[in-house]
Amino acid sequence: MSLGKEWRTFNAVFRRNLRLFTSYSTWLIATIIWPIPLLAMNIYQYLGVASSRSVSTTLSQNYGLTLSGMIIVGTVVYLLYNRLLWSTGNSLQTERWMGTIDVLFLTPASRLTMLLANGLSSLVEGAWWIVAIFLLNWFIFGIQLTVTSWPAVAITLVSTMIALVAVGVFFASFFILSRAADQMASSLQAPIRFFSGVAFPVAALPQALQFVSLVIPVTFAISALRATLLSGGGIVDILNQLLPLYLFTAVFLFVGYFLLRIVEKRAKKDGSLYQM
C-alpha cells in the first residue's frame, strides 16, 4: 500500500463530492434547513405535555440530564449517523445509479479509501449541523455547556465520526448486495433513533430493550458526548463509552473491508455489480 496513492484517491473522491454537493442548490438548502425541524420535533414532543422546567427537573432527578442537553447531543449524533450512513454506505449504490461504478472499479484505486473519503467528505455538512444545533439551542434555550475538558470533547467527536464511517463501510457491502440501499437505510433509521436514546435516556427503556442499545455504536457516542459536553466529564470519565466505540469501529471496519472484497468478487462472478 502506498500512502501517496491512497492520499490521491482520498483527495479525488473528497473534492469531487464537495463539487457535486455545491452544484445542487437544493442540497445546500436542505442541509441548512434539515436540523431545524428535527430539533424542534425532538423538543416539542416534551414541551407539548409539560413545561421545560418540569421536564428538566424530572430528567435531572432520574437520569442526571437536562432537556436541552439531552436533545442537543442526541440530535447531533443522530444527524451525523444518518449523514454518514447514507454517504458512506450508499456511495457505491449511488455510483451504480449514476452509471459510474464500472469506470470507477476499473481504476486501481482502493475501494476502502473511496468509502472513507465518501464518509469524511460528508462531514462538511455534518460540521454545519453541529454548529447549527448548538447555535439554535443557545438562542432558544440558553443552554449552558459545562465543558471541563475540550480535548475530551474533541476526542469524543472524532471517535464518534470515525465509528459512524465504519458503520457506513460495513453497510456499503450489504447495500451493493441487495440493490435496495435506500429502503435498507430508511428501515434502519427509526430503530437506531429509538434504541440509541436520541430523544430520551436509554435508561428509561425496559431492561430487555436496553440490551439492544448496547449493540448500537450510536448509543455509546451519544452517552460519551453527553458526559463531556453537559456533565463536565474528562477522558477518564468516558472511557466506558469510548472503549466499546473503538471496539465497534475496529469490528465494523475489519468486517466491512472483507465483506466488500467478498461482495465485489461475487458481483464479478454473477455480473450483478453493474445492474440497476
Next chain:
Amino acid sequence: MSPAVETLDLTKTFVKKTLKGSIFKRMIRRVTTKPEHVTAVDHVNLQIGEGELFGLLGPNGAGKTSTIKLLCTLLVPDQGTAKVNGYDIVKEPNKVRESVGVVTGGERGLYWRLTARENLLFFARMYDMSDHVSKPKIDELLKLVELDGRADETVEKYSRGMKQRLHLIRGLIHDPAILLLDEPTLGLDPASARVIRDFVKQRLQREQKKTILLTTHYMDEADQLCDRIAIIDNGKVIGLGTPAELKKSLSQADIIQINASKVPEAAESLLKNIEGISEVALSFDDSDAGRAQLRIHTMDAESVLPEITQTLVSKGVKIHALQEIEPTLEDVFIGLTGRKLRD
C-alpha cells in the same frame, strides 16, 4: 512476439433472471426450480496483435460486452482465461486494469455535474497520477478531441457526440497500451459517429499505435475500421478474418437484394423453399405497409430469378428494385447464422 490480447477458451455463464410473476411466485420458483443458465461467452479463442484494430461484430446480446468486461476484469470467467498485455485477467487483475482503457458507448460513465476537465482530473487521480503530470495531459487530450473550448462547462450541457469524445479521452488518461471500445458510436448521429471513427483509426491506431478491440453491431463500422473481425453470435465466435477474407468466404454465392412493398411475413419461408436458394433474410422498414428489403443468397442468381419474382408477384408483392450486389459483412452474418444482424 506475444499477442497484446489472447483469450483461451474464455467462457462466462450467467443465471437467467426473470421478473415474471409476483415476488412470492418468484421466491417459490427460485427455491423449487433449477436455475436456467445463459452462456454469454462460449469458449472464445482470440489473438489480437500489438497495434491491431480488432473488431467483435455481432447482434445485441451476442456476448460482445461480456467479452470486454471479462478482458478488463469487471467480470471473472467461469472457464478459461485471457492475457491482456501479457497479464492474466484472473491472476493479475490490477496489472490488467493499468494496461487497458475502457470506453463504453452511451450517456453513462461520467459525472454530469462536473466539467469535462474536472471529470478527467478525478479519473487521473484515481489512476494515481499526480496533478502536475495529469493537468498538461488533460489539456492535450481535450485539444485532441476539440473539447478544449468547452472544457470548463458541465458535462450535462454536452451533446451526445461531445460526451462520447470525452469518454474516449477518459479512457486514454492513464496512457494505456490497449483500448477496449464497447460500441463507441452507439446512438450517435452519422456526423458524430464519423468523428469518433476517424479519431479511433487515425489518432489512436495510426499515430499512437494503440492496440484496439472494438465491439460493434454496425457492419459498416467494422468494415471501415477493423484490420480483422471476429463475428460473434450466442457467445461463440463463428467467423474470423479480415473483412475481405470474410466476404471472400461467400464469393461463390450470388446475392440478390430486393426492395419491395406489400411483402407478407411468409415471404421468407416461401423463398427458402425454392431450390437453389441457401439463405433469405427479410427486414421490414415499415411493417404496416409491408415495405421491406429481402437479401437472398443463391449459387446461381440467373436460374432462380424468374421463380423468385413469380413467387413474390403471386403474393401481391410490389417489387421496386432488384439487383445483384457485392457481399457485405451483413451477408457474411446471414450466411453464417441465417439471420440479419438486426434480428
